[in-house]
Amino acid sequence: MSGLIHRLMTRGRGLVVAVPYVWLLLFFLVPFLIILYISFSEAVIAQPPFTPLAELVRDEDFGTTKLQILLNLSNYQRMFEDDLYILAYLNSVKIALITTLACLLIGYPMAYAIAKAPPSRRGTLMMLVILPFWTSFLIRIYAWIGILKGNGLISNFLQWAGITAEPFEILYSDWAVYIGMTYVYLPFMVLPLYATLEKLDPALLEAAADLGSRPFRAFLQVTLPLSLPGIVAGSLLVFIPSVGEFVTPELLGGPDTLMIGRVLWNEFFANRDWPVASAVAVALLLFLVIPIMVFQHVQGRQMEEAR
Amino acid sequence: MKRFGFLSWALWFGYAFLYVPIVLLVVYSFNESRLVTVWGGFSTKWYGELLNNDKLLGAAALSLQVAAVTATMSVLLGTLAGIALSRFGRFRGRTLFGGMITAPLVMPDVIIGLSLLVLFVSMEQLIGWPEGRGFTTIAIAHTTFAMAYVAVVIQSRLSGMDESLEEAAMDLGARPAKVFFVITLPIIAPAIVSGWLLAFTLSLDDVVIASFVSGPGSTTLPMVVFSSVKFGVSPEINALASLMMLIVSTGIFIASLLLARQDRQRARDEQMAMQGG
Amino acid sequence: MASQPIRKPTRLEPWQDPGQTPYVRIDRVTKRFGDFVAVDEVSLSIHRGEFFALLGGSGSGKTTLLRMLAGFETPSDGKIYIDGVDMTGIPPYERPVNMMFQSYALFPHMTVEQNVAFGLKQDRVPKPEIRDRVAEMLNLVQLGQFAKRKPHQLSGGQRQRVALARSLVKRPKLLLLDEPLGALDRRLREQTQFELVNIQERLGITFIVVTHDQEEAMTMSSRIAVMNHGKIAQVGTPSEVYEYPNSRFVSEFIGSVNLFEGIVAEEQSDHVLIRSEEAGCDLYINHGVMVPPGTRVAVAIRPEKITLAKEAPAAADGRNLARGLVREIAYLGDMSIYLVQLAGGKTVRVTAPNVTRRTEMPITWEDEVYLSWQPFAGVVLTQ
Numbered sequence: 001m002s003g004l005i006h007r008l009m010t011r012g013r014g015l016v017v018a019v020p021y022v023w024l025l026l027f028f029l030v031p032f033l034i035i036l037y038i039s040f041s042e043a044v045i046a047q048p049p050f051t052p053l054a055e056l057v058r059d060e061d062f063g064t065t066k067l068q069i070l071l072n073l074s075n076y077q078r079m080f081e082d083d084l085y086i087l088a089y090l091n092s093v094k095i096a097l098i099t100t101l102a103c104l105l106i107g108y109p110m111a112y113a114i115a116k117a118p119p120s121r122r123g124t125l126m127m128l129v130i131l132p133f134w135t136s137f138l139i140r141i142y143a144w145i146g147i148l149k150g151n152g153l154i155s156n157f158l159q160w161a162g163i164t165a166e167p168f169e170i171l172y173s174d175w176a177v178y179i180g181m182t183y184v185y186l187p188f189m190v191l192p193l194y195a196t197l198e199k200l201d202p203a204l205l206e207a208a209a210d211l212g213s214r215p216f217r218a219f220l221q222v223t224l225p226l227s228l229p230g231i232v233a234g235s236l237l238v239f240i241p242s243v244g245e246f247v248t249p250e251l252l253g254g255p256d257t258l259m260i261g262r263v264l265w266n267e268f269f270a271n272r273d274w275p276v277a278s279a280v281a282v283a284l285l286l287f288l289v290i291p292i293m294v295f296q297h298v299q300g301r302q303m304e305e306a307r
Numbered sequence: 308m309k310r311f312g313f314l315s316w317a318l319w320f321g322y323a324f325l326y327v328p329i330v331l332l333v334v335y336s337f338n339e340s341r342l343v344t345v346w347g348g349f350s351t352k353w354y355g356e357l358l359n360n361d362k363l364l365g366a367a368a369l370s371l372q373v374a375a376v377t378a379t380m381s382v383l384l385g386t387l388a389g390i391a392l393s394r395f396g397r398f399r400g401r402t403l404f405g406g407m408i409t410a411p412l413v414m415p416d417v418i419i420g421l422s423l424l425v426l427f428v429s430m431e432q433l434i435g436w437p438e439g440r441g442f443t444t445i446a447i448a449h450t451t452f453a454m455a456y457v458a459v460v461i462q463s464r465l466s467g468m469d470e471s472l473e474e475a476a477m478d479l480g481a482r483p484a485k486v487f488f489v490i491t492l493p494i495i496a497p498a499i500v501s502g503w504l505l506a507f508t509l510s511l512d513d514v515v516i517a518s519f520v521s522g523p524g525s526t527t528l529p530m531v532v533f534s535s536v537k538f539g540v541s542p543e544i545n546a547l548a549s550l551m552m553l554i555v556s557t558g559i560f561i562a563s564l565l566l567a568r569q570d571r572q573r574a575r576d577e578q579m580a581m582q583g584g
Numbered sequence: 585m586a587s588q589p590i591r592k593p594t595r596l597e598p599w600q601d602p603g604q605t606p607y608v609r610i611d612r613v614t615k616r617f618g619d620f621v622a623v624d625e626v627s628l629s630i631h632r633g634e635f636f637a638l639l640g641g642s643g644s645g646k647t648t649l650l651r652m653l654a655g656f657e658t659p660s661d662g663k664i665y666i667d668g669v670d671m672t673g674i675p676p677y678e679r680p681v682n683m684m685f686q687s688y689a690l691f692p693h694m695t696v697e698q699n700v701a702f703g704l705k706q707d708r709v710p711k712p713e714i715r716d717r718v719a720e721m722l723n724l725v726q727l728g729q730f731a732k733r734k735p736h737q738l739s740g741g742q743r744q745r746v747a748l749a750r751s752l753v754k755r756p757k758l759l760l761l762d763e764p765l766g767a768l769d770r771r772l773r774e775q776t777q778f779e780l781v782n783i784q785e786r787l788g789i790t791f792i793v794v795t796h797d798q799e800e801a802m803t804m805s806s807r808i809a810v811m812n813h814g815k816i817a818q819v820g821t822p823s824e825v826y827e828y829p830n831s832r833f834v835s836e837f838i839g840s841v842n843l844f845e846g847i848v849a850e851e852q853s854d855h856v857l858i859r860s861e862e863a864g865c866d867l868y869i870n871h872g873v874m875v876p877p878g879t880r881v882a883v884a885i886r887p888e889k890i891t892l893a894k895e896a897p898a899a900a901d902g903r904n905l906a907r908g909l910v911r912e913i914a915y916l917g918d919m920s921i922y923l924v925q926l927a928g929g930k931t932v933r934v935t936a937p938n939v940t941r942r943t944e945m946p947i948t949w950e951d952e953v954y955l956s957w958q959p960f961a962g963v964v965l966t967q
Contacts, residue, residue, distance in 0.1 A: 012484055013395060020388035020454065021400070024407040027451040031422030034429055048428050106324065109317030116314065125318075127563060132325050134555050137512050138529050139548040142536050143328035146335060149540075151342075153331065186325065237413060244415020246515050251536060261417045268421060268519075278425070281418050288415070296409045474656055475689035477676045479754065480706030493693045576737040 032285070039278035040071045050274050075279035085280065088258040089287070095177060095249075095259060096242035102182040103189035103238045104231065111193035111230075112223075115200070126194060133187045141180050141251050148176050148252070176252040177259075181242055189234040196230030197223070229298060236295040240288055260284055333552065336545035353546040363531055363547065370528035373442060374510040377449040381506035382499055384450065385457025390491075392458065393465040411455040420519030423448045427520060440522035448520045449513060453506035460505065464498035465491075508555075597821075598631035599807065605668070607632040607790055608653070608758060613662035615648050615814075622648040624814035625662070630807075635784050635791045637801035640811035641837075646794045649811075650760050653792065654683045667757055677706070682756040686763040688747035690735040696722070696746050697731040703754045721749040724783065741772050748780075752787065761793040765800060777803050798838045802826070810834050826886075832965055835884040842890070842932050843965075844883045851877050856964060857903075858883055862930045868903040870959035875966055882965045887935040889961035892922060892947060893954045904962075906955045908932065910947060924953060 041050040057068045079085040114125045132140060147153045150169035158164045170176050200223065208218035246261035253259070260280065268277040336354075340347025357363065388408055391398075411419065427437055427444050437443050472494070476486045492499075514529035521527065532544060598604045606629030615623040623645040630636045638646040651657045653664060655676035664671045671679060682703070690699050700721055704714045722728050725745035735743055744764070751759055764780065765773045781804050784791050795801050801808050802822040810817040810825060810833075818825050818834045829835035832843065846860030846867060858867040858881060867883050875881065891897075896905070911931065912923040915938075922934045932955060947953060 016387050017391045017395065017398060017404070020384045020391065020408075020458070021404055023384055023451070023454070024388075024404070027423065027426065027447060028407050028411065029403075031426040034425045035422050038425060048425075048432065106317075106321055109314055110321040113314040113318040124563075127559070128322060129325070131556070131559060132329065134508055134559060135329070135552050136529070136532075136548070138514055138532050138536070139332070139544075139551065140328065142532070142540070142544060142548065143332040145536070146540050147328060147331065183324065183328070186321070190321075240413035241415055244417055246415075246417050247533070251533075261415060264417045264421065274425070277421060281421050284415065285418060288413075292410060292413055295413055296406060299409050300405065469687050469689060471685045471687050471689040472691060474654075474676070475683070475685055475750075476691070476702065478654055478656075478681075478683045479703030479750070480677045481702075482677055485706070490691060494691075573736060576734070580737050580739045580742070 035278045035281050038275055039075055039282045040073070041275050042072050042074075043273045043275050048274070049272055072275070075275045076283070078276065079279060079283060084258070085260075085263065085283075088260045088263045089283075091258045092243050092245075092260040095174070095181070096239050096245075098178055099181040099185060099242045100189075100235050100239045102178060103186050104235060106182065107186055107189035107193055107234065108231075111190045111197050114190075114194055115197035122198070129187050129190045129194075137184060138247065140184060141248055144176070144180050144183065144252060145171060148179070171252060172254040172257075174253065174257055177249050177257055180248045180252040181245060184248060185238040185242060188237040192233040192237065193227065193230040196227045196233075200226055229301070233295070233298045236291055236298070240291050240295065243288060244284055329552065332545055333549045336542060336549040338542060338545075341542060353542040354550070357543055357546045357550070360543065363528070363543075366526050366528040366531040369442070369525060370511055373445050373449060373527065374507045376446045377453055377510035378503045378507035380446070380450040381453040381457045382503045385454040385502060385506070386461050386495075386499060388454065388458035389461025389465055390487075393462045394470075408455050408458050411452040412459065414452070416513070416515035417519075419448070419452055420516040423451065423516070424519040440520055441525035444520040444522070445517050445525065445527065448516050449506075449510040452516070453509045456505050456509060457502035460498050460502045461495060464495045468494055597806070598634070599629070604631060606630060607634075607667060608792070609665040610649070610653075611663045611665065613649070613652060613659045613664060615645070615652060615657060616660045621814050623652070623659075626811075626814070626816055627662075628809060628816065628819065630790065630792065632790055633788050634807060635781065635793070635805045637805035637808045638792065638794045638811055639796070639798060639801040639808050639837075641796055643813075644811040645814035646796075646811045647762060650683075650762055650792065650794045653758070654681055654760050655679050680757040681760060682751040682754055682758075683760040683762065684747050684751040684764055686766055688735075688743050688767075690743055690746055690750075692735055695732050695734055696727060696738070699735070699746055700750045700753050703750065707754070717753055721753045724752075724786075725749045740767055740769075741776070744768060744776065748783070752783070752789065755787075756789065758790050758792065761791060763795055764793060765795075765797075773800070780804060802838075810837060812837075828963055829884060829965070832882060832884075835963070835965065840887055840933055841884045842887065844885070844930075846881060846883060848873070848875055848877045848879045848881060851875065855959070858964070862926070862928055863906050864927050865906050866903045867962055868959050869962045869964060871964075873964045873966060875964075879966070883962045884965055885957055885962045887921070887933045890932070890934045890955050890957045892924070892934050892936060893956065894946060894951065896954050897956050904957050904959065906932070908953060908955065910949055910951045910953055913947075913949060922947070922953075924955060926955075 037053060038050050041053055043049055044051055051070070051072075053071065054067060054069045057066045058064075059066060110129065114122055114129070117125055145152075148169075148171040149155065150167040150171065152171065154170065155164075155168040158168050159166075170179070204222050204226070205215075205218050208222050209215070213221065244261045244264075245259060246265055249257045249259045249262055250265075253262075264277050264280045264284070267273045267280060337349050337351060338345075338347055339350035339352070388404075392401075392405060392408065395401075423444070424440075427440055430436060431438065437447075468491075472490055473486050476490045477483065481489060512529065514527075514533045517527045517530055518533075521530065532547070535541060535544060608628075608630040610626055610628040610630075612625050612627050613623060614621065614625050626645075626649060638649060640646045648657060652659050653666075653671075655671065655674060659672075666680065691702065694702070697718055700718045701714050704717060709717070718731075719728070722731055725748055727742060727745055727749065730738060730742060730746075735746065738746065744767070748764070751761075761780075765776055768776060777800060780791075793801075793805065805822065807819060807821055808825050809819045812833050817837075818830045820828070825834060826838055829838065829841075835841045835843070844858075844860045844863045844867060846858040846863070848856060849859045849866070850857035851873065853872045855868060855870050856873050858869070860867055860883065863883075869883065873881070906926055908924040908926040910922055911925045912921075914921040917938070919935050919937045922936065924932045924934060926932060934955060
């Protein structure tokens, strides 16, 4: 509405937008274009370790110069031919889905309980959820190693209780990755869920009860549908970064815990194959484009509502 | 929460899930034994060894510097971006801008790291800058994703702020730049502070992006922790983790005490206003 | 319903004096937001010292018009002159105009004193003068002892007065007030209405107030512009727009009214006779209208101008006399509202002051009653 403020600020305003805009273009958008470029080149042992796509070629027979553009599709071809990549993608999606579901199952009741707590206590309860987020992510993953190890706390406890005789090792398996990732991403689920549930008018549930709906039915028919935006936002906030997760599977997963983030890391650091790493990144990005756009849509709508 | 029903159980289970690992971590940092899982008596010797570990301390110093620079740049850029998004309505290229601001919130670290590395390499070839990789490239990379978080924090604070405050200042004769510094900035100051802290924490926490864009001789604390953790647990890391946890929780504790006091004061003031009205 | 205007009558009001040049001139101003026309070719002349009200419902364009005067919006077409100066392209911080915001927009991080001093500081007024003028202003709004408080330490009424003081302290040529009483409760609102008028008369500043509350507009203002769909429906003194509404919209928007459809049967310079099936009688009105016989018109009659009686009044000639059954009675203390259904089915609203005690009230539900009114009571609406 305040069209004038905008016009007034035109001079200073240009700068206000331009500085972060240029920064993001240079350090966020351009890098993707370079990755796209590299993904079509060939790996060579050189600095940088890939071939240029366009070359000026001198044709001696005719005495002409040609601009020769070579698009190497083999990096992408390899991804369809080698099982490793497809399996890694599928496994990443599987792990991300399980993580999202686990976060939702643990996080929803938590968010709901906090939203129903007396207003004076909500702040503290919510802070307790966010607090781990302020401590190092790496250290929180690390904490699980001591718990999940073969001679770790869970194993020792199970042996002491007589449930197993052998040391029980969860570490270096998919299960350890599920636990670790759920642990790390839980606050990201609780936060948006709490935000929608807290805004919910309690009179709605009273009205449902007054009209004869039992609490569980009222929950299913009133609370759940109204908290859907929070569920979507929270799920995307967990799912998208989970797909590309690297640290958790690297530390808690076994050698056979294939995830695309690890594949990319290894192509880059172990094999020094930049073009394949770039192709993997492009493919991962293409896969994530739709969830990211949905996330931005949800995020944008919440911003509009907050106005 | 009169009955200790399902919800309470779920809540306490959630908190236990979040905190038991952290508590165990701290407890075992005082373990005499090198074997993390066997209690060998109380000891603070790992803290002592930590203080003699020059490699760790050097990495920590680098990380803190990077984090401080990152946080400051992120606040500058993120505040500008937040203002543009919440106050400028529609402008050309806004969709792309909004997209670039929210995408880093969910973008996998490996992609950001890889893409920034190839950018730095290409830039060095083209214009000779940045020369090699290290402090500067890590700070730039961290700023790029941390500013997105700051922008979101600032944007939501600005959206919640009554726009007529700015109009009133202008109506009373203040020029736009003055309005920003005298009215808008003081009002969003708390959001700027929390944005700074958030960016600081994010930078201090990152291992993946830093691994891509750091060079020889610039190893950050998370990178050191990551490589030593890969070879299993060590009580020294427990001690380090406990120290970091102590610092963070002290900071948050003080902040929440201040906030609570402010809230109480505010409640008292409002009551006074009602009675005096 | 409508309180009488509390202004003292002067001999010749400025808007009636052709020699006076208007202080604020709005010249065919239009404001479009995309396809939506918020303000549609509005022209208005407002004179020095007036208390002018822009009255209308939500979406009528009144606030947009006010924001264009303040400089927060730019007209898509047309011009605004204040004291003879074209305001086009002049930003809000350079206009001799101040505004009191609906939300008050008090700066939360400044004390009452700092809030009021803010505008003077922008003009680099010397410090001692700022101090004196702020103190004087705070005394005027009776907030002297609250100078050091922050806005959240004040009650709603006090905040409203700080906002007023802050917008007046620069002695603007024109003060714009956006729903100034909207956030106050009913009792405080009534009291504040009188305060506002007193302050305005003492300082002699021209006020333009936007309101959706017709009672507020009637009580405070010298003139009212009724707005509808971005257009000015009628401009006039409170009694003019109440007694002589020029359209159905104005008559229904201000106060309540009974509208009778009818056909002009006789048209003279000093009276009209309208045949109305709805009313079940002929309506005789002692002012002329410029429409030929046979035209369909509506006649507006205010509820308080109709008299109820159980027996037909003496000397009734069948004109301005209707019969019906009392369907509803609402007792409001000072007066009662009767809804009377006429033989033709139309329901007429009649108000009568409760001069006598209720126990002696002669008219009750389902009574057959006569409704009568004087020739001056009706207004013919041709639009």
